[in-house]
Amino acid sequence: MILVTGATGTIGRALMNELRAARVPRRAMVRDVGKAKSLLGGDEDLVQGDFSDAASLAAAVDGVDAVFLVTAAGPALAEHDLAMVRAVQGTRVKKLVKLSSFGVDTPGLNALKSSEWHRPGEQAVMQSGLAWTVLRPGAFASNALGWAPQIRASAPIQVATGEGKHAVIDPRDIAAVAVRALTESAHDGKAYSLSGPEALSTPRQVAILGEVLGLPIAIEDVSPQVAADRLRAAGVPEAYAAAVFEGYTWWREGKVASRSDDVAHVLGREPRSFEAWARDHAAAFRSD
Numbered sequence: 575m576i577l578v579t580g581a582t583g584t585i586g587r588a589l590m591n592e593l594r595a596a597r598v599p600r601r602a603m604v605r606d607v608g609k610a611k612s613l614l615g616g617d618e619d620l621v622q623g624d625f626s627d628a629a630s631l632a633a634a635v636d637g638v639d640a641v642f643l644v645t646a647a648g649p650a651l652a653e654h655d656l657a658m659v660r661a662v663q664g665t666r667v668k669k670l671v672k673l674s675s676f677g678v679d680t681p682g683l684n685a686l687k688s689s690e691w692h693r694p695g696e697q698a699v700m701q702s703g704l705a706w707t708v709l710r711p712g713a714f715a716s717n718a719l720g721w722a723p724q725i726r727a728s729a730p731i732q733v734a735t736g737e738g739k740h741a742v743i744d745p746r747d748i749a750a751v752a753v754r755a756l757t758e759s760a761h762d763g764k765a766y767s768l769s770g771p772e773a774l775s776t777p778r779q780v781a782i783l784g785e786v787l788g789l790p791i792a793i794e795d796v797s798p799q800v801a802a803d804r805l806r807a808a809g810v811p812e813a814y815a816a817a818v819f820e821g822y823t824w825w826r827e828g829k830v831a832s833r834s835d836d837v838a839h840v841l842g843r844e845p846r847s848f849e850a851w852a853r854d855h856a857a858a859f860r861s862d
């Protein structure tokens with residue numbers, strides 16, 4: 575039995591789909607059972623749980639063999655990771671697979687805020703005494719869904735990363751690697767860097783999406799400062815806006831353009847391209 579946390583989020587939902595298709599016994603830990611039923615379907619095994627409630631974690635891991643650990647970006651991330659590592663001690667859980675972030679152990683990038691948030695949890699997972707695998711993906715291809723309102727309104731997309739490149743990864747590939755890590759001992763004790771097949775600039779991603787949709791999509795180049803200030807004005811917490819500013823700045827400066835072969839190594843096939851992701855999600859950008 576595998577416990578999927580963050581099961582209503584991007585990677586958790588993709589993982590639930592993969593596990594369902596492979597008929598792997600699974601349980602989803604969710605904060606809101608009603609919301610989860612509508613997102614995941616009423617026939618899934620759902621348990622109410624919150625990382626800030628230790629008793630709920632104890633109930634969620636009861637009878638489970640492996641845990642997929644997703645903790646949401648923000649300053650509470652490390653405490654939430656540590657809470658799950660505490661909750662599995664002395665239980666039947668034998669393996670932890672943690673969703674982390676690229677750059678945690680890369681000189682230079684390890685100073686990024688996202689690396690600081692993830693590092694304590696990575697270390698706790700590695701020192702938990704259980705089998706473990708750490709997944710360090712780059713930015714998700716699905717972040718492009720944030721452009722859908724502008725595309726539907728024929729408004730320009732604000733791009734803060736200039737011509738800086740990044741090998742964005744399809745969430746389905748992260749989920750596919752997670753299934754292997756959760757079910758095969760060959761991945762125990764490994765930390766994988768997960769990227770898409772090719773580093774692309776954001777304007778190139780927008781152009782690919784435009785070709786797939788058959789639409790011209792305009793771009794407005796904005797500075798990372800302007801992008802972060804817009805998030806602040808929209809009510810996004812300061813710690814998150816500051817992390818976005820930092821990430822966009824590094825991206826713009828070409829410091830996050832590296833790619834990895836780990837997806838191909840684990841899955842025996844190349845990662846999906848951004849174009850393939852765009853084709854499969856074209857409906858999300860159409861207004862009719």
Ligand SMILES: NC(=O)c1ccc[n+]([C@@H]2O[C@H](COP(=O)([O-])OP(=O)(O)OC[C@H]3O[C@@H](n4cnc5c(N)ncnc54)[C@H](OP(=O)(O)O)[C@@H]3O)[C@@H](O)[C@H]2O)c1
Nearest residue numbers: 580581582583584585605624625645646647675712713714
């Ligand atoms: N987006 C990227 O490009 C990117 C790149 C690299 C790494 N990452 C990492 O990916 C992780 C986020 O994964 P994601 O994008 O799949 O998640 P997501 O879509 O942001 O969803 C967050 C999930 O966490 C759940 N959650 C939030 N607070 C919780 C709490 N206190 N207790 C229990 N569950 C809680 C949410 O449940 P509700 O539905 O109840 O809110 C939701 O299921 C972060 O650690 C981030 O650093 C992201």
